Amino acid sequence: MDTKPLILIVEDDKPIKKFMKVSLEAQGYKCIETEFGKAAITLTSSLNPDIIILDLGLPDMDGLDVIEEVRESTKAMIIVVSARGHEREKVEALDRGADDYLTKPFSVAELSARIRVALRHFNVDSNSQDKVQSAFVVKDLKIDFEKRKVTISDSEIHLTPMEYKLIELMSKYAGRVLTHKYIVDEIWGNYLDNDSQSLRVFMANIRRKIEKDPAQPKYIITEVGVGYRLVDE
Template sequence: MTRVLVVDDDAQILRALRINLTARGYQVLTAVDGAGALRAAADELPDVVVLDLGLPDLDGTEVIAGLRGWTRMPIIVLSARTESNDKVDALDAGADDYVTKPFGMAELLARLRAAVRRAASDSEARVDGEPVVHTATFTVDLAAKQVVRDGAVVHLTPTEWGILELLVRNRGKLVGQRQLLHEVWGPAYHRETNYLRVYLAQLRRKLEPDPAHPRHLITEPGMGYRFDLPAS
């Protein structure tokens, strides 16, 4: 049974999510503030976290950062904040998805299923072709599912890793926008191309020496993305 930690200080939202998720076979844990969320995550080890940003003690981005210090469990932000910079801040902190309030239960459930599916896929050791890919500045280890730059492991969220892994496994080839969205987010997200722009920008900031002029994570305008290994 999938364990979901729901973090929100709104009692009505907590109750609605507990009822709906329980009815669909999820085990639901709850917390009403950031400190409680961090304790529950450490003690109960949920499979996925649904997190409000406007908590009474900590900002949600601080909770995300606290969780990302030790876990890769998927984090779905559920927030009334609609500004793009709030979304970017949450994604930069390590969130995997962002849903704005008011929200449709069907959409939230679809995103929850997609997050759990990505996490399950990320935990499987699937290696085909060369398990380690070297660039001039970083190394992608497909078997260990990690990236090393300047001797240190680069933290990637499960979504960031899913995108990078797909591009690296198809290195030198164009991977279409629809294929990326379908394989990383699921079939319901084939039109959400703005997701790709946000996550590719994050990957470039983490991996490319000059993110404004990427050498490896290349955009093919209107078509998709490509992982290149240019000659030195």
């Protein structure tokens, strides 16, 4: 049985696509590729890749729309690689459900590092039944670690893999303030360059989903200038 991680490369620049494929296969990954967004959606559904490396500038549809299409149906970690280096595009990609963002040009070492971080989370998620604590409950919020399910007043809340990872981390230290740097290092390793903007986007998305009034949160509290705290009572 082939246990190599499967990576879907979605890139319309043929030299870059070939470069990534050759480099990653040399590291032991199994790669499939396409330059079209619609084909990426089909391949994601049929082959269930572990990682999706996605360019935003595709010939048939915008990569942001691809993220939105596949996010509902896959637990794959989505790494955006794009020449769009503006903060707005990065925020929107994360907002749509991407887990990481690399701006072109980037090195093979950097891409490989991001993939290792993503696979680490993917494998941890896959083995979540091994957790000693089966659930976390505070007020109307419940996190079922075995099922990787979050509910508010018994209604399930859909979180992206990275959003779930963040709230799961915070639940382990409920009642304690986690600094921006600690959260970034735990979730992304040392490869996000302490990018607190990405963290703010994810936290805002989680709040929109679990808080009745995100402007007056009762679950995730911002400790200004320090970090975030998930309440424990």
